Amino acid sequence: MQFMSTWADSNGQRLVYLAPEVLAIFDRYIQGEQEAEAGGILLGHVRGAHLELLEATVPTPKDRRLKYFFERLLHGHRSIAEQRWRESNGLIRYLGEWHTHPEDHPTPSGLDVTEWQKLAAARRDGRPLLAVIVGRKSLRVEYMQSNGVRHQLHSVSL
Numbered sequence: 028m029q030f031m032s033t034w035a036d037s038n039g040q041r042l043v044y045l046a047p048e049v050l051a052i053f054d055r056y057i058q059g060e061q062e063a064e065a066g067g068i069l070l071g072h073v074r075g076a077h078l079e080l081l082e083a084t085v086p087t088p089k090d091r092r093l094k095y096f097f098e099r100l101l102h103g104h105r106s107i108a109e110q111r112w113r114e115s116n117g118l119i120r121y122l123g124e125w126h127t128h129p130e131d132h133p134t135p136s137g138l139d140v141t142e143w144q145k146l147a148a149a150r151r152d153g154r155p156l157l158a159v160i161v162g163r164k165s166l167r168v169e170y171m172q173s174n175g176v177r178h179q180l181h182s183v184s185l
């Protein structure tokens with residue numbers, strides 16, 4: 028597996044752990060030059076200040092016909108989030124979004140940042156949105172707050 032599983036913010040206070048199942052999904056959807064972006068939502072546990080990502084939803088056939096991730100979101104992805112939440116008695120929650128870029132070390136576009144902020148502002152629990160971009164060689168992992176403040180996370184070796 029090429030991507031790192033454990034991420035922390037700059038002061039190391041908040042950790043994000045990506046389960047092997049999530050990394051395997053990212054690995055499978057690494058974007059080639061001619062392919063459309065792929066993406067979905069991230070689901071998992073909140074453990075105090077930390078997040079444990081357990082599931083990344085994958086593109087539906089409908090999603091894959093469209094070039095840009097944020098035009099497609101809804102439908103199946105949201106209903107999976109609601110289903111997992113119900114089945115787990117609220118333990119498995121919506122945590123954020125992921126999508127691919129055809130870059131080795133991806134950076135968010137202006138559109139990405141705008142859409143992340145909208146999604147963060149729409150959260151009912153007031154928590155920041157976790158945003159992941161899957162590049163060809165590395166992940167970009169950020170928190171986006173509803174007020175637009177961003178925090179980039181860095182991979183850590185435990």
Ligand SMILES: [Zn+2]
Pocket residue numbers: 126127128135136139160
């Ligand atoms: Zn993007």
